[in-house]
Every structure is written in structure tokens, then in C-alpha cells.
Amino acid sequence: MSNNKIELPAPAPEHCPGTESTEAGNAAACEGCPNQKICSSATPKGPDPDVAVIAEKLQNVKRKILVLSGKGGVGKSTVTSMLARGLASLTKSTQNEDNDVNEEVNVGVLDIDLCGPSLPRIFGVEGEQVHQSGSGWSPVYVEDNLSLMSAGFLLPSLDSAVIWRGPKKNGLIKQLLRDVDWGEGDLDYLIVDTPPGTGDEHLSITQYMRDAKLDGAIIVTTPQEIALLDVRKQISFCRKVDLPILGIIENMSGFVCPSCKFESNILPSSTGGAEKLCQDTGLRLLGKIPLDPTIGQFCDEGKNIFREKEDSVVVKEYLSIVKTIFCQLSV
Numbered sequence: 375m376s377n378n379k380i381e382l383p384a385p386a387p388e389h390c391p392g393t394e395s396t397e398a399g400n401a402a403a404c405e406g407c408p409n410q411k412i413c414s415s416a417t418p419k420g421p422d423p424d425v426a427v428i429a430e431k432l433q434n435v436k437r438k439i440l441v442l443s444g445k446g447g448v449g450k451s452t453v454t455s456m457l458a459r460g461l462a463s464l465t466k467s468t469q470n471e472d473n474d475v476n477e478e479v480n481v482g483v484l485d486i487d488l489c490g491p492s493l494p495r496i497f498g499v500e501g502e503q504v505h506q507s508g509s510g511w512s513p514v515y516v517e518d519n520l521s522l523m524s525a526g527f528l529l530p531s532l533d534s535a536v537i538w539r540g541p542k543k544n545g546l547i548k549q550l551l552r553d554v555d556w557g558e559g560d561l562d563y564l565i566v567d568t569p570p571g572t573g574d575e576h577l578s579i580t581q582y583m584r585d586a587k588l589d590g591a592i593i594v595t596t597p598q599e600i601a602l603l604d605v606r607k608q609i610s611f612c613r614k615v616d617l618p619i620l621g622i623i624e625n626m627s628g629f630v631c632p633s634c635k636f637e638s639n640i641l642p643s644s645t646g647g648a649e650k651l652c653q654d655t656g657l658r659l660l661g662k663i664p665l666d667p668t669i670g671q672f673c674d675e676g677k678n679i680f681r682e683k684e685d686s687v688v689v690k691e692y693l694s695i696v697k698t699i700f701c702q703l704s705v
Contacts, residue, residue, distance in 0.1 A: 422581075428551045429585035435482070435561045437703050438583065439620065440591040442612070444604025446570035449625040450594045451487065452673055453663070454567040455496045457592070458483045460696035461563050462520040463680050478519040479700075480562045484554070486547050486579060487569040488536050491526030498676020502527060510555040517678075523554045540574040547578045551586075570604075572611040580615045589703055590618035592660065595651075596626045597643035602651055609655055620702060621658035623695065624648035629665040630687070640665055661695040664688060 432438065441457070443450040458481050465476040485493040494500040494514075502514045504527040513521040525536065525546060536543075556564070569575050580588065591612055595605045605622070612619050624647055629638045643650075652659040666688045672679040683689055 424548055424552055425582060425585050428548070428582050429587075431552055431554075432564070432583070432586040435556065435564045435586075437562060437589050438564045438566070438586060439589055439699075440566045440568055440579065440617070441594065442568055442576070442591050442608050443570050443594045444572070444606070444608035445595070445601045448570075448594050448596045448601055449663075450570070451485075451490075451492045451496060451567055452669060453592075453594045453623055453625055454483065454565055455493060455673065456663075456669075456679070456692045457696060457699070458520060458563075458565050459678055459680050460692045461565075461700065462517060463693075464696065464700060466562070480519045480557075480560065481521075482513060482556050482561050482564045483520075483522045483524075484550060484564060484566045485522065485524035485526065486550065486575055487567055488525045488538070488543055488546060488575070489569065491524045491529075493522055493524050493567060494526040495676060496673045497522050500526070500532065500676070504528065507555070510553040511550075512555055521556065523550060525550070543574055544578045547575060548582055551579075551582050572607060576611065577615075580617055588617060590620040592620050592699075593622045594625055595622060595648050596641050597624055597639070597647035598641045599643075599645045601641075602645065602648070605648075605651065606655075609657070619657055620699065621660035622648050622652055623660050624662045626665040627662035660698055661691050663691055 441450055441454045461479050462481045464479045466479055483493060483497075485491050487493075494502065497516045497520075499514045499516055499522060504514065504523070505512045511523065513523040514527060515521045526532075529536070538546075566579060568579065593605055593608055593612075595601045609619065611617075626641055627647070629640050630636070631638070646653075648662070649659055651657075664687055666686070668683060668686065669679065669688060672682075679686070680689055680692075
């Protein structure tokens with residue numbers, strides 16, 4: 375058999391209790407099952423001691439945000455990078471012994487999209503090495519106040535694929551949360567970029583960060599109904615795991631021709647888009663990001679659009695969004 379073939383699980387016996395059953399992991403219920411080695415129900419459920427370790431590791435991180443998308447291809451990683459750069463461009467007022475001073479906002483980004491870690495390229499730090507010390511892995515610094523940790527830094531080459539089952543993925547996610555040293559100073563924001571869907575990685579990150587007190591999730595979508603269908607599933611997931619939703623961002627929302635200024639809806643919102651979804655679900659619409667080829671260019675080149683295109687509509691919209699998030703979480 376070729377090494378690159380996927381091993382499919384054997385049919386479960388009729389008495390299989392299912393992974394969500396209270397009988398899952400019971401020796402009598404799982405005895406003789408051919409899938410015990412790959413089924414989570416065969417693992418006894420007990421308190422994970424690393425949950426407390428992760429909470430202690432992240433105790434100096436003031437705000438922790440997940441970026442989610444029900445569907446792939448909606449620009450979630452791009453939005454993550456823009457939110458991080460936008461927050462890092464803000465200043466906060468702090469008080470010392472003499473007077474109030476303005477300080478930079480310190481932002482860390484954790485990329486747990488293990489099969490498609492694109493943030494190193496987007497931030498312009500592709501190929502950088504992660505250093506390990508007694509205090510853990512050191513993230514790669516994009517700016518003085520913006521750092522990134524990604525599984526992409528741990529791969530042997532840029533073309534290497536991560537072909538892992540759930541348990542191994544979960545183990546790396548736990549290690550990234552537990553062993554990354556975000557520095558001696560307090561981190562104001564930790565933004566976690568997740569893969570699409572509502573799978574293992576999402577369950578793991580919410581469970582591992584249970585005691586670390588996640589502040590909430592930002593959900594990214596595009597205007598068309600095919601994307602909103604999956605966003606509704608993502609909203610359901612968040613509510614089932616008691617994860618607050620900070621709001622929804624509609625990405626690729628219209629296109630304005632740079633030559634004639636004519637506005638087109640490349641991805642038409644046949645059912646009202648994110649705005650109608652927010653009205654139906656009672657969630658906040660954080661903003662609508664227009665489709666701009668400049669974003670793709672800057673992401674490919676790893677450049678900071680906030681510095682070079684300060685007057686663009688996209689930058690102004692992102693700054694409005696990050697200021698809303700900043701004020702929302704500063705209360």
C-alpha cells in the first residue's frame with residue numbers, strides 16, 4: 375500500500391455508543407471495536423492538566439480573540455493579518471508616576487491553520503526560524519509590537535504538507551498554546567487564526583483555552599448565501615461551546631473600479647449578505663471590506679498596507695473595525 379493513501383476507519387459495530395455518548399470510552403462498550411486506536415471515544419475523558427498550564431502561560435495576555443470562518447476562501451487569514459496590523463498601529467493611554475503617556479498596542483498572532491499556514495507569507499516573514507529556549511518557543515517579530523507564531527515555521531520546507539490525524543493536530547495546538555513565550559511585557563491582544571469549519575482544531579482551541587478566558591470570536595464571511603450557510607453553522611458552534619461572538623466582518627463586499635469608479639458586486643448578496651444575517655441573529659456587523667486587488671498584492675509581498683496606502687478605502691474601513699474592537703474590549 376502506498377504511504378500517501380488515507381486509512382479509512384472500519385465500520386463501527388452496532389453497539390458503538392458514539393463519541394458524544396456518556397458511555398464513550400467505557401471498556402465494555404468499546405471492547406472489540408476495530409477503530410479504538412483512532413476513535414476519540416476509546417480515550418477515557420478526564421481533566422486535562424495542561425488547561426491550567428495554558429491559562430497560567432497566557433495570564434498576562436489581556437485580550438484573546440479567535441478569527442473563524444465557516445467556509446474556506448473567504449479571506450480569513452487576510453482579515454486576521456489586517457486586524458493585527460491595524461491594532462498594532464493604535465496607541466493606548468497608560469499612566470506612570472508623572473503623567474499619562476501613549477504606548478503602542480502589543481499584538482501577537484497565533485496561526486493554528488496547520489494544513490494551510492499562510493500568515494508567514496502575508497506578514498513577510500516566510501522562511502524565518504523559531505528559536506527555542508528554556509522559556510519556550512520565541513515567536514517571530516514582524517514589528518517591534520507585532521509577533522507571529524505559526525506551524526509554517528516548523529515545517530522542513532515551504533512545500534511540505536501536514537498530513538496528520540486529529541490527535542496529532544491537537545497535540546501541536548496544545549504545544550503552541552503552552553510553549554510559546556510571548557515576551558516579558560504584557561501582550562494586549564492575542565489573535566488566533568483558525569482553519570475553516572467547526573472541526574477538531576476549533577474544539578481543541580476552545581477547550582484548551584477554557585480557563586484562559588477567551589474574549590470572543592470574530593467571524594469572517596463573504597456576501598453570497600453559499601458562504602452565509604456555513605457562517606450560520608459557525609454561529610451555532612460558538613453558542614454551543616459558550617464562545618461569545620464579537621461580530622461579523624463581510625469581506626470582498628463590492629468592487630469599485632480604480633479607473634471609472636463604477637461599483638460592482640462580484641459576489642452578489644442574494645439574501646441580504648452579512649447585514650441581514652446580523653439582523654436575524656442579533657450580532658454586530660463590524661464592517662464591510664471592499665474587494666481591492668491591492669490587498670492581494672500587499673499580502674503576497676508581505677508589506678504593511680497601513681503604512682503605504684493610508685488613504686485607501688480598505689485601510690479606513692479596517693481602522694474603523696479595529697477601533698470598534700478596541701473600544702468594545704476596553705470596557
